[in-house]
Amino acid sequence: MATKKTTKSKSKKVQKQLHEQLxxxxxxLSLFDVNNFGKDFEYLKESSLEGYNDGRSRFITEIINRNKCKIPNDTLLRYDDNIRKHTNHINQQRKREGKEITWKYFQYLSILFV
Incomplete structure (x- = not known):
């Protein structure tokens, strides 16, 4: 009678770092010609870039002015307009409470990426 040999697999699971999984x-980031989110978007951290000017976010204006993005400008402007519309919709209710949303650069970029 043959006996079954059970072998335990000793293979280790190699755990990847978070940045390797993203x-x-x-x-x-590559669409914006960026390697490091924190370093390469440093120029957007200025609080003076928060908000809108002439119906366009100051962030998108700065991104377009840098002209490194692989996404066409008209597409970026369309995305920005969509973000502005949704932000205004959210702020309609919040204005009464005095708690309007003003996006920080990392929040704006997260919305833009989505």
């Missing part, structure tokens, strides 16, 4: 994030 493939989609890397793709979006």
């Amino acid at each position: 493939v989609l994030n890397k793709y979006f």
